[in-house]
Protein backbone atom coordinates (compact mmCIF):
# COMPACT_ATOMS: atom_id res chain seq x y z
CA UNK A 1 0.00 0.00 0.00
CA UNK A 2 2.71 2.48 1.02
CA UNK A 3 4.88 1.25 -1.85
CA UNK A 4 2.07 1.93 -4.31
CA UNK A 5 1.56 5.40 -2.88
CA UNK A 6 5.28 6.16 -3.20
CA UNK A 7 5.35 4.99 -6.82
CA UNK A 8 2.31 7.13 -7.67
CA UNK A 9 3.78 10.13 -5.89
CA UNK A 10 7.04 9.80 -7.80
CA UNK A 11 5.16 9.35 -11.06
CA UNK A 12 2.95 12.40 -10.62
CA UNK A 13 5.68 14.68 -9.34
CA UNK A 14 8.15 13.33 -11.86
CA UNK A 15 5.73 14.12 -14.67
CA UNK A 16 5.13 17.56 -13.20
CA UNK A 17 8.86 18.24 -13.02
CA UNK A 18 9.49 16.89 -16.51
CA UNK A 19 6.70 18.88 -18.12
CA UNK A 20 7.29 22.11 -16.25
CA UNK A 21 11.11 22.19 -16.21
CA UNK A 22 12.61 19.81 -18.76
CA UNK A 23 10.21 19.77 -21.72
CA UNK A 24 8.63 23.17 -21.78
CA UNK A 25 8.04 23.57 -25.51
CA UNK A 26 4.80 23.01 -27.36
CA UNK A 27 3.54 19.45 -27.55
CA UNK A 28 2.57 17.22 -30.34
CA UNK A 29 -1.23 16.86 -30.06
CA UNK A 30 -1.31 13.10 -30.19
CA UNK A 31 1.41 12.79 -27.59
CA UNK A 32 -0.41 15.14 -25.22
CA UNK A 33 -3.66 13.29 -25.77
CA UNK A 34 -2.13 9.97 -24.89
CA UNK A 35 -0.71 11.36 -21.66
CA UNK A 36 -4.01 12.96 -20.71
CA UNK A 37 -6.23 10.00 -21.50
CA UNK A 38 -3.79 7.35 -20.30
CA UNK A 39 -2.56 9.06 -17.16
CA UNK A 40 -5.63 11.10 -16.38
CA UNK A 41 -8.42 8.65 -17.06
CA UNK A 42 -7.34 5.07 -17.71
CA UNK A 43 -4.69 4.72 -15.00
CA UNK A 44 -6.77 6.21 -12.14
CA UNK A 45 -9.81 4.15 -13.15
CA UNK A 46 -7.78 0.92 -13.19
CA UNK A 47 -6.03 1.66 -9.88
CA UNK A 48 -9.19 2.81 -8.11
CA UNK A 49 -11.18 -0.15 -9.39
CA UNK A 50 -8.54 -2.58 -8.14
CA UNK A 51 -8.43 -0.88 -4.73
CA UNK A 52 -12.22 -0.80 -4.52
CA UNK A 53 -12.57 -4.49 -5.37
CA UNK A 54 -9.91 -5.39 -2.81
CA UNK A 55 -11.45 -3.12 -0.17
CA UNK A 56 -14.92 -4.54 -0.73
CA UNK A 57 -13.60 -8.07 -0.47
CA UNK A 58 -12.31 -7.46 3.07
CA UNK A 59 -15.06 -5.09 4.16
CA UNK A 60 -17.30 -7.79 5.72
CA UNK A 61 -14.45 -9.33 7.77
CA UNK A 62 -14.97 -7.37 11.01
CA UNK A 63 -18.56 -8.57 11.12
CA UNK A 64 -17.81 -12.26 10.63
CA UNK A 65 -18.76 -14.51 13.55
CA UNK A 66 -15.92 -15.40 15.89
CA UNK A 67 -14.40 -18.80 16.65
CA UNK A 68 -15.86 -19.07 20.17
CA UNK A 69 -14.31 -16.63 22.59
CA UNK A 70 -16.30 -13.47 23.23
CA UNK A 71 -14.76 -10.46 24.94
CA UNK A 72 -17.27 -7.96 26.27
CA UNK A 73 -15.93 -4.46 26.78
CA UNK A 74 -17.78 -1.59 28.46
CA UNK A 75 -16.50 1.94 28.01
CA UNK A 76 -16.37 3.88 31.30
CA UNK A 77 -15.08 7.38 32.02
CA UNK A 78 -12.12 6.83 31.44
CA UNK A 79 -11.33 3.16 31.53
CA UNK A 80 -12.40 -0.19 30.09
CA UNK A 81 -14.41 -2.85 31.92
CA UNK A 82 -13.54 -6.19 30.34
CA UNK A 83 -15.28 -9.59 30.52
CA UNK A 84 -14.03 -12.80 28.89
CA UNK A 85 -16.69 -15.29 27.89
CA UNK A 86 -14.97 -18.45 26.62
CA UNK A 87 -17.23 -20.74 24.60
CA UNK A 88 -19.89 -22.32 26.81
CA UNK A 89 -19.01 -20.27 29.91
CA UNK A 90 -21.91 -19.24 32.12
CA UNK A 91 -19.98 -16.63 34.07
CA UNK A 92 -17.34 -14.28 32.71
CA UNK A 93 -13.77 -13.70 33.80
CA UNK A 94 -13.71 -10.09 34.97
CA UNK A 95 -10.82 -7.70 34.47
CA UNK A 96 -10.08 -4.22 33.17
CA UNK A 97 -7.94 -1.95 31.02
CA UNK A 98 -6.28 -4.65 28.95
CA UNK A 99 -7.42 -6.93 26.13
CA UNK A 100 -5.76 -10.26 25.50
CA UNK A 101 -6.47 -12.23 22.35
CA UNK A 102 -5.33 -15.62 21.08
CA UNK A 103 -3.36 -15.34 17.81
CA UNK A 104 -4.89 -16.91 14.67
CA UNK A 105 -8.41 -16.99 16.09
CA UNK A 106 -11.27 -14.68 15.32
CA UNK A 107 -12.56 -13.19 18.55
CA UNK A 108 -15.85 -11.33 18.83
CA UNK A 109 -15.61 -8.12 20.80
CA UNK A 110 -19.01 -7.04 22.09
CA UNK A 111 -19.03 -3.38 22.95
CA UNK A 112 -21.22 -1.20 25.08
CA UNK A 113 -20.84 1.87 27.26
CA UNK A 114 -21.79 3.20 30.64
CA UNK A 115 -22.75 6.87 30.19
CA UNK A 116 -21.36 8.46 27.04
CA UNK A 117 -20.26 7.29 23.62
CA UNK A 118 -16.75 5.88 23.37
CA UNK A 119 -15.03 4.14 20.49
CA UNK A 120 -12.94 1.00 20.66
CA UNK A 121 -9.91 1.05 18.39
CA UNK A 122 -6.79 -1.10 18.06
CA UNK A 123 -5.32 0.38 14.85
CA UNK A 124 -2.92 -2.52 14.29
CA UNK A 125 -5.73 -5.08 14.38
CA UNK A 126 -8.72 -3.43 12.72
CA UNK A 127 -11.04 -0.49 12.37
CA UNK A 128 -12.80 1.38 15.13
CA UNK A 129 -16.23 0.61 16.49
CA UNK A 130 -18.36 2.97 18.57
CA UNK A 131 -19.64 2.00 22.03
CA UNK A 132 -23.12 3.30 22.93
CA UNK A 133 -24.86 3.35 26.31
CA UNK A 134 -27.73 0.87 26.27
CA UNK A 135 -26.74 -0.75 23.00
CA UNK A 136 -24.35 -3.49 22.00
CA UNK A 137 -22.14 -3.28 18.94
CA UNK A 138 -19.75 -5.95 17.69
CA UNK A 139 -16.43 -6.09 15.93
CA UNK A 140 -14.56 -9.33 15.37
CA UNK A 141 -10.78 -9.30 15.18
CA UNK A 142 -8.40 -11.88 13.77
CA UNK A 143 -4.87 -11.05 15.00
CA UNK A 144 -2.21 -12.69 12.86
CA UNK A 145 0.95 -11.89 14.82
CA UNK A 146 1.53 -12.09 18.54
CA UNK A 147 2.77 -8.98 20.28
CA UNK A 148 1.52 -6.00 22.22
CA UNK A 149 -0.47 -3.33 20.40
CA UNK A 150 -1.91 -0.06 21.57
CA UNK A 151 -5.64 0.50 21.78
CA UNK A 152 -7.26 3.88 22.26
CA UNK A 153 -10.65 5.43 22.77
CA UNK A 154 -11.43 7.14 19.48
CA UNK A 155 -14.52 9.16 20.36
CA UNK A 156 -14.28 12.23 22.55
CA UNK A 157 -15.81 11.24 25.90
CA UNK A 158 -14.84 13.95 28.36
CA UNK A 159 -11.89 15.60 30.07
CA UNK A 160 -9.61 12.55 30.15
CA UNK A 161 -10.56 11.05 26.81
CA UNK A 162 -6.97 11.26 25.57
CA UNK A 163 -5.85 9.21 28.58
CA UNK A 164 -8.24 6.37 27.83
CA UNK A 165 -6.05 3.78 26.20
CA UNK A 166 -5.17 0.16 26.78
CA UNK A 167 -2.72 -2.55 25.79
CA UNK A 168 -3.91 -5.29 23.45
CA UNK A 169 -1.77 -8.38 24.00
CA UNK A 170 -1.92 -11.06 21.31
CA UNK A 171 -0.69 -14.44 22.59
CA UNK A 172 -0.19 -18.01 21.41
CA UNK A 173 -3.45 -19.90 22.12
CA UNK A 174 -1.83 -22.14 24.77
CA UNK A 175 -0.36 -19.11 26.55
CA UNK A 176 -3.71 -17.40 26.32
CA UNK A 177 -5.53 -20.32 27.95
CA UNK A 178 -2.98 -20.37 30.76
CA UNK A 179 -3.29 -16.63 31.21
CA UNK A 180 -7.09 -16.77 31.25
CA UNK A 181 -7.04 -19.50 33.90
CA UNK A 182 -4.79 -17.40 36.13
CA UNK A 183 -6.90 -14.30 35.49
CA UNK A 184 -9.99 -16.24 36.60
CA UNK A 185 -8.34 -17.19 39.89
CA UNK A 186 -8.77 -15.19 43.09
CA UNK A 187 -6.14 -12.69 44.18
CA UNK A 188 -2.95 -14.01 45.79
CA UNK A 189 -2.56 -13.05 49.45
CA UNK A 190 0.13 -10.45 50.22
CA UNK A 191 3.58 -12.03 50.42
CA UNK A 192 5.61 -9.35 52.21
CA UNK A 193 5.07 -7.31 55.38
CA UNK A 194 4.77 -4.12 53.36
CA UNK A 195 2.13 -5.70 51.13
CA UNK A 196 0.23 -6.99 54.19
CA UNK A 197 0.21 -3.46 55.63
CA UNK A 198 -0.93 -2.24 52.21
CA UNK A 199 -3.84 -4.67 52.19
CA UNK A 200 -5.02 -3.37 55.57
CA UNK A 201 -4.77 0.22 54.28
CA UNK A 202 -6.70 -0.74 51.16
CA UNK A 203 -9.53 -1.84 53.44
CA UNK A 204 -9.32 1.02 55.95
CA UNK A 205 -9.10 3.74 53.28
CA UNK A 206 -12.25 2.38 51.67
CA UNK A 207 -10.73 1.52 48.30
CA UNK A 208 -12.88 -1.61 48.29
CA UNK A 209 -16.03 0.46 47.98
CA UNK A 210 -15.10 1.06 44.36
CA UNK A 211 -12.64 -1.71 43.56
CA UNK A 212 -13.04 -5.47 43.66
CA UNK A 213 -10.17 -7.74 44.64
CA UNK A 214 -11.67 -11.19 44.23
CA UNK A 215 -11.17 -13.54 47.16
CA UNK A 216 -11.29 -10.64 49.63
CA UNK A 217 -14.15 -8.63 51.10
CA UNK A 218 -13.50 -5.83 48.60
CA UNK A 219 -16.26 -6.11 46.04
CA UNK A 220 -16.78 -2.57 44.71
CA UNK A 221 -17.78 -2.27 41.06
CA UNK A 222 -17.41 1.48 40.47
CA UNK A 223 -13.79 1.30 39.37
CA UNK A 224 -11.61 -1.28 37.62
CA UNK A 225 -11.29 -4.79 39.04
CA UNK A 226 -7.87 -4.93 40.74
CA UNK A 227 -7.62 -8.69 41.35
CA UNK A 228 -4.64 -8.98 38.99
CA UNK A 229 -3.70 -5.33 38.52
CA UNK A 230 -0.03 -6.20 39.15
CA UNK A 231 0.13 -8.28 35.98
CA UNK A 232 -1.25 -5.57 33.69
CA UNK A 233 1.01 -3.79 31.21
CA UNK A 234 -0.29 -0.32 32.03
CA UNK A 235 -1.89 1.51 34.93
CA UNK A 236 -4.91 3.80 34.73
CA UNK A 237 -5.91 2.78 31.18
CA UNK A 238 -2.54 3.37 29.56
CA UNK A 239 -1.61 6.35 31.75
CA UNK A 240 1.38 4.87 33.67
CA UNK A 241 3.38 1.67 34.13
CA UNK A 242 2.62 -0.88 36.85
CA UNK A 243 5.61 -0.18 39.11
CA UNK A 244 5.75 0.65 42.82
CA UNK A 245 6.65 4.26 41.97
CA UNK A 246 3.89 4.72 39.43
CA UNK A 247 1.32 3.09 41.71
CA UNK A 248 2.05 5.53 44.52
CA UNK A 249 2.05 8.42 42.06
CA UNK A 250 -1.34 7.24 40.82
CA UNK A 251 -2.90 7.11 44.30
CA UNK A 252 -1.45 10.47 45.40
CA UNK A 253 -1.90 12.44 42.13
CA UNK A 254 -4.93 10.82 40.51
CA UNK A 255 -6.64 14.10 39.55
CA UNK A 256 -3.43 15.51 38.08
CA UNK A 257 -2.86 12.42 35.98
CA UNK A 258 -6.46 12.26 34.81
CA UNK A 259 -8.51 15.46 34.98
CA UNK A 260 -12.01 14.93 36.42
CA UNK A 261 -11.22 11.30 37.27
CA UNK A 262 -13.92 9.50 39.28
CA UNK A 263 -11.40 8.27 41.87
CA UNK A 264 -10.51 10.50 44.82
CA UNK A 265 -6.90 11.60 45.22
CA UNK A 266 -5.41 10.33 48.49
CA UNK A 267 -3.27 12.44 50.76
CA UNK A 268 -1.27 9.69 52.50
CA UNK A 269 2.14 9.41 54.16
CA UNK A 270 4.94 8.25 51.89
CA UNK A 271 5.34 4.93 53.69
CA UNK A 272 1.62 4.31 53.49
CA UNK A 273 1.73 4.98 49.75
CA UNK A 274 4.60 2.58 49.23
CA UNK A 275 2.82 -0.10 51.30
CA UNK A 276 -0.33 0.28 49.21
CA UNK A 277 1.75 0.22 46.04
CA UNK A 278 3.57 -2.92 47.20
CA UNK A 279 0.24 -4.62 47.83
CA UNK A 280 -1.18 -3.69 44.44
CA UNK A 281 2.02 -4.53 42.57
CA UNK A 282 1.94 -7.98 44.19
CA UNK A 283 -1.56 -8.68 42.83
CA UNK A 284 -0.17 -10.68 39.92
CA UNK B 285 -26.39 50.30 -32.60
CA UNK B 286 -29.87 48.96 -31.84
CA UNK B 287 -30.29 48.21 -35.50
CA UNK B 288 -27.21 46.03 -35.41
CA UNK B 289 -28.23 44.24 -32.23
CA UNK B 290 -31.81 43.41 -33.03
CA UNK B 291 -31.18 40.60 -35.51
CA UNK B 292 -28.35 39.17 -33.25
CA UNK B 293 -30.74 38.66 -30.38
CA UNK B 294 -33.18 36.84 -32.60
CA UNK B 295 -30.43 34.56 -33.75
CA UNK B 296 -29.41 33.82 -30.16
CA UNK B 297 -32.93 32.93 -29.23
CA UNK B 298 -33.31 30.72 -32.21
CA UNK B 299 -30.08 28.95 -31.48
CA UNK B 300 -31.01 28.50 -27.84
CA UNK B 301 -34.32 26.96 -28.80
CA UNK B 302 -32.55 24.59 -31.13
CA UNK B 303 -29.93 23.62 -28.60
CA UNK B 304 -32.33 22.98 -25.74
CA UNK B 305 -32.20 19.28 -26.38
CA UNK B 306 -28.38 19.33 -26.30
CA UNK B 307 -28.34 21.31 -23.07
CA UNK B 308 -30.71 18.82 -21.55
CA UNK B 309 -28.56 15.98 -22.79
CA UNK B 310 -25.40 17.07 -20.99
CA UNK B 311 -27.24 16.76 -17.65
CA UNK B 312 -28.87 13.45 -18.48
CA UNK B 313 -25.99 11.03 -17.77
CA UNK B 314 -25.08 12.61 -14.40
CA UNK B 315 -28.78 12.61 -13.49
CA UNK B 316 -29.03 8.88 -14.19
CA UNK B 317 -25.91 8.36 -12.07
CA UNK B 318 -27.40 10.43 -9.22
CA UNK B 319 -30.73 8.60 -9.33
CA UNK B 320 -28.99 5.22 -9.35
CA UNK B 321 -26.74 6.30 -6.47
CA UNK B 322 -29.67 7.49 -4.35
CA UNK B 323 -31.69 4.35 -5.11
CA UNK B 324 -28.81 2.02 -4.17
CA UNK B 325 -27.81 3.75 -0.94
CA UNK B 326 -31.35 4.48 0.20
CA UNK B 327 -32.88 1.10 -0.57
CA UNK B 328 -30.01 -0.97 0.83
CA UNK B 329 -29.89 1.07 4.04
CA UNK B 330 -33.63 0.79 4.64
CA UNK B 331 -33.74 -2.88 3.66
CA UNK B 332 -30.94 -3.83 6.05
CA UNK B 333 -32.37 -1.72 8.88
CA UNK B 334 -35.89 -3.15 8.50
CA UNK B 335 -34.84 -6.70 7.77
CA UNK B 336 -36.56 -6.83 4.38
CA UNK B 337 -35.55 -9.37 1.74
CA UNK B 338 -32.10 -8.15 0.69
CA UNK B 339 -31.74 -10.74 -2.08
CA UNK B 340 -34.79 -9.40 -3.89
CA UNK B 341 -33.64 -5.80 -3.44
CA UNK B 342 -30.17 -6.71 -4.61
CA UNK B 343 -31.56 -8.34 -7.74
CA UNK B 344 -33.78 -5.34 -8.42
CA UNK B 345 -30.86 -2.94 -8.00
CA UNK B 346 -28.64 -5.02 -10.27
CA UNK B 347 -31.33 -4.78 -12.95
CA UNK B 348 -31.52 -1.03 -12.30
CA UNK B 349 -27.74 -0.84 -12.66
CA UNK B 350 -27.96 -2.58 -16.02
CA UNK B 351 -30.68 -0.16 -17.12
CA UNK B 352 -28.67 2.83 -15.90
CA UNK B 353 -25.60 1.66 -17.80
CA UNK B 354 -27.66 1.19 -20.98
CA UNK B 355 -29.21 4.64 -20.56
CA UNK B 356 -25.84 6.30 -20.07
CA UNK B 357 -24.38 4.31 -22.95
CA UNK B 358 -27.14 5.58 -25.19
CA UNK B 359 -26.61 9.20 -24.11
CA UNK B 360 -22.89 8.73 -24.68
CA UNK B 361 -23.43 7.33 -28.15
CA UNK B 362 -25.66 10.15 -29.34
CA UNK B 363 -23.29 12.68 -27.76
CA UNK B 364 -20.37 11.10 -29.61
CA UNK B 365 -22.27 11.44 -32.87
CA UNK B 366 -23.05 15.06 -32.11
CA UNK B 367 -19.39 15.80 -31.47
CA UNK B 368 -17.65 15.96 -34.84
CA UNK B 369 -14.29 14.55 -33.78
CA UNK B 370 -14.74 11.38 -35.81
CA UNK B 371 -15.07 13.42 -39.01
CA UNK B 372 -12.44 16.07 -38.37
CA UNK B 373 -9.98 14.18 -36.19
CA UNK B 374 -9.67 17.43 -34.26
CA UNK B 375 -10.10 17.15 -30.50
CA UNK B 376 -10.12 20.91 -30.00
CA UNK B 377 -13.47 22.58 -30.45
CA UNK B 378 -13.40 25.58 -32.72
CA UNK B 379 -15.38 28.52 -31.44
CA UNK B 380 -17.57 31.24 -32.83
CA UNK B 381 -20.32 29.58 -34.84
CA UNK B 382 -23.59 27.98 -33.70
CA UNK B 383 -22.42 24.75 -35.28
CA UNK B 384 -19.23 24.77 -33.20
CA UNK B 385 -21.24 25.21 -30.04
CA UNK B 386 -23.44 22.31 -31.08
CA UNK B 387 -20.34 20.13 -31.44
CA UNK B 388 -18.99 21.34 -28.14
CA UNK B 389 -22.16 20.34 -26.30
CA UNK B 390 -21.79 16.87 -27.78
CA UNK B 391 -18.21 16.75 -26.58
CA UNK B 392 -19.17 17.76 -23.04
CA UNK B 393 -22.09 15.33 -22.87
CA UNK B 394 -19.81 12.55 -24.10
CA UNK B 395 -17.21 13.15 -21.38
CA UNK B 396 -19.91 13.43 -18.72
CA UNK B 397 -21.39 10.12 -19.78
CA UNK B 398 -17.97 8.47 -19.39
CA UNK B 399 -17.60 9.68 -15.82
CA UNK B 400 -21.21 8.75 -15.07
CA UNK B 401 -20.61 5.28 -16.45
CA UNK B 402 -17.61 4.81 -14.16
CA UNK B 403 -19.63 6.18 -11.22
CA UNK B 404 -22.46 3.72 -11.79
CA UNK B 405 -20.01 0.82 -12.08
CA UNK B 406 -18.32 1.80 -8.78
CA UNK B 407 -21.64 2.16 -6.99
CA UNK B 408 -22.77 -1.23 -8.33
CA UNK B 409 -19.63 -3.13 -7.27
CA UNK B 410 -20.81 -3.70 -3.66
CA UNK B 411 -23.99 -5.26 -5.04
CA UNK B 412 -21.88 -7.77 -6.94
CA UNK B 413 -19.16 -8.34 -4.33
CA UNK B 414 -20.87 -8.08 -0.95
CA UNK B 415 -24.41 -9.13 -1.67
CA UNK B 416 -25.81 -9.09 1.86
CA UNK B 417 -26.29 -6.92 4.90
CA UNK B 418 -23.25 -8.10 6.83
Ligand SMILES: [Cu+2]
Pocket residue numbers: 118119153154155156157158161162164
Ligand atom coordinates in the same frame (compact mmCIF):
# COMPACT_ATOMS: atom_id res chain seq x y z
CU1 LIG C 1 -12.93 8.71 24.63
